[in-house]
Amino acid sequence: MGVAGSFSGTGGGPPGPVMDRDEVDRALARLGAEHEAVESSLLALQDHAGRRLLEGAELTGVTRDRWAAAERSIALLWGYFEAYSAALTEIREIRARRRWASREDLTELTERLRGRGVTVPGPAAGAPDALVPGAPAKLAERFSLEGLVERMNELYAASLDMVVTADAVWSALPARIDLLSAELRRTRSLAHSAGVRPGEHPAGDDLEAITRELTLLRAQVISDPLAFWRPGARSSAPGGGRPDTDRYDRAARALEDIRREIEAVLGVRQDSEERLVRLRDVLSRADRTLSEARAARGEVLAKIAATEVPAVSGPPTALQERLVTAAEYRRHSLWHRLSPLLESLEREAEEELIRARESLTAVTAPLAVRAELRGRLDAYKAKTARHGLAEDPLLVERYDTARRMLWSAPCDLRVAEQAVSRYQRAAAEALAQTEPGGTGSGDREGGV
16 A cells, blocks of 8 residues: 655635646545555455454464554555545546636635545554554544545555564464474374383473473464564565574473484384393303403412402492393383483493403402513523523523512512512623623613
8 A cells, every 4th residue: 555645735716826737637646646546455355264263263362462453454444445435436527517717616616625624433442553652532633635645544554564474473473383283193102012112211291391381382373373473673565574483492402302212112122132141241241251350369368478469349239130131122122211221221231341351350459560580581591692682691590589579479579570680680780791891880770
C-alpha cells in the first residue's frame, strides 16, 4: 500500500489556492491508483494463509492479545476504505458534471481533495491501534484523503506484520518439531531393542523428557507463535526477524547425544564377545605376571642379602568377578548394562597389567643388579685375558673374591659391587702397564 503526501486543510473552504482542472484530474488519477493499491492490499490480507490460520486457532498469550488488536485494526481498515471509496466516488461525480469545470466546481473539488472532509469512526480509547494510546475515545475522526491513506498504511503495516510473523513461525517450527518427533520415535525403538528403558537407564529417562518437551513445545508454538519470534534489528519490513528455535535446538542436540549413546550400546552387542575374550587375555597375562613376581620375590629373598623387596599383590579376583558379571549381562542381552561395565573393565584390566609388570620389575631389580655386576666382572676378565694378564696373581685374587660374592647365596650386593670395582681398578692399572711406553693410569671405572 503506497503512502501519499499529507495536506493541512481544516474544512470550511479550500485549503490553499484553488486547483485548476489539470491539477484536479492529476490528483484524481493519483488517488484512484492509491484506491486500487489499497483495495489489492486489503484483499491480499484477507486471503493471507496466516490470517486464516489465526482466525481458526485457539490462541494464547501474546499472540491472542495481538491478534485481537489486529482484528480491530483490520475492521477499521475496511471502514476507512469504504469511507475513502465513497469520498472518491463523490469527487468523481462532481468532476463528471461538466467537461469544463466551473469556478464553483473547482473550489468544491479543491476542498474535497485537500481538505479534512472525510469522517470515519474513531478507535476505542486505550486500544493498541489508537492514534494516541490511553487518550479519551473519539466517536469520529476527520481526515483528508491523503491523510486517510497514510492512516490505512499504518494500520495495514501493523496488521500484516502480525500475520506474517505468525505465519513464519507456523511455517518453520511445527514441521521441524514433527520431523524431530519422528526421529525421536525411531531412537526410542532403537533404545528399546538395546534395553534402554525409562527407570532402568539414564538415556531412557532423557528420551521421556525430550518427548514431553517436544509435545509441550509444539502445543505452545501452535497456540502462541509470536512468543517464538525474534524481531530483526532495525527492521521495518513486515515480519522482519526470525523464529526463535532455541528450545528446539536444545532438544535436537540432546536427542543426537542420546542416539550416539544408544548406537554405542548397540555396538557392544556386535563386538561384546571379542571384547570379553580380550579382557580374559589381559587379566590372564596380569595374573601370570604377578605369579612371576611372587616367584621372583622368593628367589630374591633367598639369594640377595640386606635388600628390601616390595610385596606382591594377589591375583585380580575382583576384576575376575566383574568379568563373570559381564558375561552374564551378555547372556541375558542386557546391553545397556554391559556397555559401561566393559568400558570400565577394559580400562582397569590394562591398569592391572601395568601394575603387575611394574611389580615384577621392582621385585627383580636386585637380580638385575647382580646380573649387571656379573657381566661387568666377566667382561673385564676377558679383556685382561686378551692382553695376557689372566695369570696375574692380584687380578686372580680379586676376581675370585668378587666372583665368590656374586655366585654365592645370599649375595650382599653392596659388598659385591665394591669387590667388582676393586677388580676393575686393578685390571685397568695392569692394562695400562701393557700399553707401549705407557705408564698411564689406564681405565679406572671405564667400560670394556
